[in-house]
Amino acid sequence: MDVFMRLRACGYDRFRFLQNVVFEHLHYRTGKAAKDETYTARSRFADDRTFLELAPLRAEQSNRLLHALKEPGFRATSVASVELSPKPNALAGLYFSLATDAGLPIVWRLRFLIWYLARFAYKKMTSALNA
Numbered sequence: 001m002d003v004f005m006r007l008r009a010c011g012y013d014r015f016r017f018l019q020n021v022v023f024e025h026l027h028y029r030t031g032k033a034a035k036d037e038t039y040t041a042r043s044r045f046a047d048d049r050t051f052l053e054l055a056p057l058r059a060e061q062s063n064r065l066l067h068a069l070k071e072p073g074f075r076a077t078s079v080a081s082v083e084l085s086p087k088p089n090a091l092a093g094l095y096f097s098l099a100t101d102a103g104l105p106i107v108w109r110l111r112f113l114i115w116y117l118a119r120f121a122y123k124k125m126t127s128a129l130n131a
Contacts, residue, residue: 002055002104006062009105012069045123048116052098059103 004014028035067074098104098113 002058003062003065005105005108006059006103007065007069009103010066012066045119048119052116055098055101059101062103
């Protein structure tokens, strides 16, 4: 979704909503499935940092798509790799990943910022309670 939000910000809205299609998440917390290894074998917030640090790669991918939309003969020859570099702490990573990313609309960045700050606070509270 991040890539397509970037394209939308450049004037290329590629979102398509299908009225008759429903994707249902069968999550154990809603009673729709049993709690299995998918949930028990991973940390709830383990992927947050990876998602934030991969923002430059998503930005580059959206730029490639943007070039292809603007220049029909455009051919990308290689895919860049992004080295994940640890930030001093989680809040610094959050700031650098979201606040400085001009490729995303400001409303989308604020939404992510609030979402990740809430997740960060929840993680800190639950780890303090479990300690």
